[in-house]
Amino acid sequence: MTDQRRAARAPAATGQRPTGPPAAPPLQRAGADPAADVRPTREAQPTREVLAGYLHERAGELLRGLRAHDEAAGSAETAAEAAEAVRLLRRSARRICGTLQTFRPLLDTGWSDRVGAELRWLAEVLAKEHEYAARLDRLLTALHRLSAPAAGPDGESAGSVEARTGRPGVGAAKAGALLERQLTLARTRAHSAALRALGSGRFHAVADEIAVLASEAPLDEQSADRPAALTLRPLAELTHRRFAEAVDALPHGPEALAHTLTGTEGRHDAGWHHVRHLARQTRYALEVLEGPRPTAPGPGADTGSTTPLHAALVLVGRHLTRHRDAAEAAAAASAAGRTPRIAPATAYALGVLHADQRHEVEAARLAFCRTWPPAGDR
Amino acid sequence: MTDQRRAARAPAATGQRPTGPPAAPPLQRAGADPAADVRPTREAQPTREVLAGYLHERAGELLRGLRAHDEAAGSAETAAEAAEAVRLLRRSARRICGTLQTFRPLLDTGWSDRVGAELRWLAEVLAKEHEYAARLDRLLTALHRLSAPAAGPDGESAGSVEARTGRPGVGAAKAGALLERQLTLARTRAHSAALRALGSGRFHAVADEIAVLASEAPLDEQSADRPAALTLRPLAELTHRRFAEAVDALPHGPEALAHTLTGTEGRHDAGWHHVRHLARQTRYALEVLEGPRPTAPGPGADTGSTTPLHAALVLVGRHLTRHRDAAEAAAAASAAGRTPRIAPATAYALGVLHADQRHEVEAARLAFCRTWPPAGDR
Numbered sequence: 001m002t003d004q005r006r007a008a009r010a011p012a013a014t015g016q017r018p019t020g021p022p023a024a025p026p027l028q029r030a031g032a033d034p035a036a037d038v039r040p041t042r043e044a045q046p047t048r049e050v051l052a053g054y055l056h057e058r059a060g061e062l063l064r065g066l067r068a069h070d071e072a073a074g075s076a077e078t079a080a081e082a083a084e085a086v087r088l089l090r091r092s093a094r095r096i097c098g099t100l101q102t103f104r105p106l107l108d109t110g111w112s113d114r115v116g117a118e119l120r121w122l123a124e125v126l127a128k129e130h131e132y133a134a135r136l137d138r139l140l141t142a143l144h145r146l147s148a149p150a151a152g153p154d155g156e157s158a159g160s161v162e163a164r165t166g167r168p169g170v171g172a173a174k175a176g177a178l179l180e181r182q183l184t185l186a187r188t189r190a191h192s193a194a195l196r197a198l199g200s201g202r203f204h205a206v207a208d209e210i211a212v213l214a215s216e217a218p219l220d221e222q223s224a225d226r227p228a229a230l231t232l233r234p235l236a237e238l239t240h241r242r243f244a245e246a247v248d249a250l251p252h253g254p255e256a257l258a259h260t261l262t263g264t265e266g267r268h269d270a271g272w273h274h275v276r277h278l279a280r281q282t283r284y285a286l287e288v289l290e291g292p293r294p295t296a297p298g299p300g301a302d303t304g305s306t307t308p309l310h311a312a313l314v315l316v317g318r319h320l321t322r323h324r325d326a327a328e329a330a331a332a333a334s335a336a337g338r339t340p341r342i343a344p345a346t347a348y349a350l351g352v353l354h355a356d357q358r359h360e361v362e363a364a365r366l367a368f369c370r371t372w373p374p375a376g377d378r
Numbered sequence: 379m380t381d382q383r384r385a386a387r388a389p390a391a392t393g394q395r396p397t398g399p400p401a402a403p404p405l406q407r408a409g410a411d412p413a414a415d416v417r418p419t420r421e422a423q424p425t426r427e428v429l430a431g432y433l434h435e436r437a438g439e440l441l442r443g444l445r446a447h448d449e450a451a452g453s454a455e456t457a458a459e460a461a462e463a464v465r466l467l468r469r470s471a472r473r474i475c476g477t478l479q480t481f482r483p484l485l486d487t488g489w490s491d492r493v494g495a496e497l498r499w500l501a502e503v504l505a506k507e508h509e510y511a512a513r514l515d516r517l518l519t520a521l522h523r524l525s526a527p528a529a530g531p532d533g534e535s536a537g538s539v540e541a542r543t544g545r546p547g548v549g550a551a552k553a554g555a556l557l558e559r560q561l562t563l564a565r566t567r568a569h570s571a572a573l574r575a576l577g578s579g580r581f582h583a584v585a586d587e588i589a590v591l592a593s594e595a596p597l598d599e600q601s602a603d604r605p606a607a608l609t610l611r612p613l614a615e616l617t618h619r620r621f622a623e624a625v626d627a628l629p630h631g632p633e634a635l636a637h638t639l640t641g642t643e644g645r646h647d648a649g650w651h652h653v654r655h656l657a658r659q660t661r662y663a664l665e666v667l668e669g670p671r672p673t674a675p676g677p678g679a680d681t682g683s684t685t686p687l688h689a690a691l692v693l694v695g696r697h698l699t700r701h702r703d704a705a706e707a708a709a710a711a712s713a714a715g716r717t718p719r720i721a722p723a724t725a726y727a728l729g730v731l732h733a734d735q736r737h738e739v740e741a742a743r744l745a746f747c748r749t750w751p752p753a754g755d756r
Contacts, residue, residue: 143639150637150645172639257734259528261521261550261727267528337726347722348715349639351729356635359737 042291043229050228051103052217054288055096059214062092066207069198086126086194093123096213098284102239106231108218115213118206125197128190131328136183138329140176142356143349147172171345175353178336178346228289236285243278247372250275257358263334265358269327272365276320283313312374319371323364330357420669421607428606429481430595432666433474437592440470444585447576464504464572471501474591476662480617484609486596493591496584503575506568509706514561516707518554520734521727525550549723553731556714556724606667614663621656625750628653638736641712647705650743654698661691690752697749701742708735 042050065088072081100107100116147169197203223231251268259265290307337350420428443466450459478485478494525547575581601609629646637643668685715728 145636147639148637149640150642169640257730257737258523259526260730260734261525262527262547264528337722342722344715344720344722344725347725348729348732351726351731352635352638352733353729354726355730355733355737356638359635359733 043233043289044227046225047106047228047231048219048224050232051099051106051288052219052224055099055217056214058092058095058099059210062089062096062210063207063214065089065092066198073195073198083130086130090123090126093119093126094280095284095287096210097123098281099288102281102285103232103235103288105235106220106223108220111209111218115206115209118202118209122197122203122206126194129187129194132183132187132190134325135329135332136179136187138325139179139183139333139353139357142329142353142360143172143176143179146349146352146356171343171347171349174343174346175336175349178339178342178350179332182336182339183332232285232289236282236289239278239285240282243275243282246271246275246278257355257362260355260358266327266331269323269361272320272323272327276317276324279313279317279320283310283317286310286313308374308376312372316368316372319364319368323361323368326357326360326364330354330361333357421611421667422605424603425484425606425609426597426602428610429477429484429666430597433477433595434592436470436473436477437588440467440474440588441585441592443467443470451573451576461508464508468501468504471497471504472658473662473665474588475501476659477666480659480663481610481613481666483613484598484601486598489587489596493584493587496580496587500575500581500584504572507565507572510561510565510568512703513707513710514557514565516703517557517561517711517731517735520707520731520738521550521554521557524727524730524734549721549725549727552721552724553714553727556717556720556728557710560714560717561710610663610667614660614667617656617663618660621653621660624649624653624656635733635736635740638733643736644705644709647701647739650698650701650705654695654702657691657695657698661688661695664688664691686752686754690750694746694750697742697746701739701746704735704738704742708732708739711735 065085069082069085069089072078072085097116097119100112100119104112249271251271257265259267286307286309290310333350333354337347337354342350443463447460447463447467450456450463475494475497478490478497482490627649629649635643637645664685664687668688711728711732715725715732720728
């Protein structure tokens with residue numbers, strides 16, 4: 001664990017600092033839940049209604065995304081609509097995937113594993129284009145921040161200093177151009193790959209499965225009529241426990257920026273990515289139990305939380321996504337730095353950028369440790 | 379102010395974060411000082427005895443350092459003794475300087491300003507060699523940390539990964555060699571400059587003044603017989619207040635690593651260096667009032683604190699020195715990065731190193747804000 005993480009967790013403690021991230025709070029906290037008066041009703045319903053109902057809704061959403069994409073794709077004028085449709089597709093695919101995984105024992109497991117794997121493939125293929133675009137955006141923003149002249153102690157801009165020293169901006173500009181070239185190429189390829197995937201027989205086979213799912217979920221008949229509280233809740237608790245255990249098992253990372261020059265500085269990232277995955281799984285499981293969130297379009301769609309735990313998972317999810325994005329941006333800067341025959345100033349700027357993004361990785365870990373577990377559960 | 383600094387200062391506060399560093403504690407805290415039973419006796423003494431006594435001791439120390447240097451200099455076998463003698467010289471010069479400045483109204487001001495300026499020059503000339511050596515050491519240590527392979531999540535070393543990817547270490551090794559060349563050259567020049575200074579007429583003139591000071595300090599006769607509590611203490615309080623005000627005036631810095639590519643990222647460093655200077659001045663003033671510290675050789679010599687405030691100043695002094703060292707090391711890495719015709723991998727490693735040292739600058743600021751004001755005075 002880094003000093004930063006320790007400090008964030010027990011800033012005023014003297015000597016008695018915890019040695020690992022604290023355990024997650026229990027899934028359900030007595031009396032503290034504003035949705036407590038709603039949930040029992042839902043959990044008293046038969047498993048079939050709750051689980052199949054949720055899967056039907058998500059499947060319908062996925063099919064709507066697919067139709068919207070078919071209508072918008074292929075024209076520059078409707079690129080924004082196509083991108084939004086892809087977002088909806090990914091959103092539903094991730095939720096169905098997570099639901100199939102968490103509640104696997106209540107479903108036809110063969111079917112569930114097969115469809116889950118295909119949806120994971122689909123969500124990954126569809127995510128790439130957006131990821132490259134966001135990565136480029138993140139790196140150019142960072143370069144801008146790194147190469148903006150500082151205001152002086154009296155607020156005066158340092159423009160004149162920069163003008164005098166002349167060259168510092170050159171490396172940043174060249175590094176930006178190089179990254180733009182490399183990531184735009186990657187993005188274009190990802191776009192084509194996504195279009196190919198959506199036109200493939202493999203995709204049509206998944207779409208057929210989803211069309212069936214929209215009206216009929218292959219539930220295990222023995223559990224289908226039991227109340228959700230006895231079937232869904234224990235499995236949601238299990239997912240939540242796996243999340244808590246993954247948080248506990250987070251490696252005690254090295255100092256910020258250590259190993260940055262070896263290509264091994266991201267060795268501990270995987271543990272954090274796993275935590276991110278499980279935080280999402282837990283959040284989706286809660287959505288099944290507590291009713292789906294508003295599906296308004298846009299990045300704010302996930303914020304309609306009805307319970308504090310769901311809200312906390314949304315919040316730490318942002319930190320964990322920022323962690324993932326920064327780690328991948330650092331890797332992209334590092335890869336660009338290995339481009340043959342670049343100017344030393346370009347390489348220098350990419351080195352600073354790489355370190356800056358690893359610093360962001362640390363900051364995201366710190367932010368996670370500051371917000372998890374939520375204040376009431378410490 | 380950076381997020382880190384804010385967080386360190388009010389980690390659990392919600393919304394009500396202070397907007398600037400807190401004020402320094404009062405110089406004397408009622409009842410909290412273990413030396414309180416000693417100090418009044420000393421402060422009841424006449425100004426002459428306390429102030430002149432302190433100056434005599436420091437002047438004697440400086441002359442001993444000078445003799446020790448004369449005996450040890452010029453031979454490789456006694457280089458360690460010569461370095462230790464220079465350390466003693468600098469230590470005494472800094473303290474005499476600070477004392478002359480803080481208690482200027484009680485001294486012959488013309489003499490005090492002249493000798494103070496000459497001692498400042500001497501301390502600066504003598505410090506350079508050590509500073510370049512320490513800077514190289516800091517940068518090579520950082521490069522080592524940055525280029526050491528990370529242990530895996532299971533503790534397994536990443537040596538094999540590095541062996542497979544091959545090249546990451548090359549840039550770090552070349553960067554290290556370049557820095558070693560540049561800073562060793564600077565260090566050698568500083569060594570010659572220090573020897574030249576110690577053989578100069580200018581130095582002999584200061585040495586003569588110090589020889590006189592060792593037996594007789596030019597005190598203002600009107601104050602010389604008054605008790606130290608009425609003359610020295612108010613001036614020490616004034617220095618302490620200037621320190622507190624400088625802490626309050628610390629610029630609210632940009633985010634960590636912002637502006638790193640412009641050569642203007644150190645624009646706010648000067649305010650911190652000023653705080654470091656005033657923390658030292660305050661500490662030296664306390665030493666005059668409370669009796670000198672043990673002068674045992676070595677870097678631990680300053681730790682024989684008799685009061686909590688002195689101990690706190692020693693502690694934050696370390697953070698502020700680390701701040702200064704990291705800022706100058708970052709500048710050295712940046713300067714090395716502008717060496718013409720270096721390989722891109724070397725430039726890349728220097729960029730990472732530069733960012734790493736700016737990260738250290740931020741960490742030192744955070745550490746300062748965590749330890750100042752001392753816990754009892756918050």
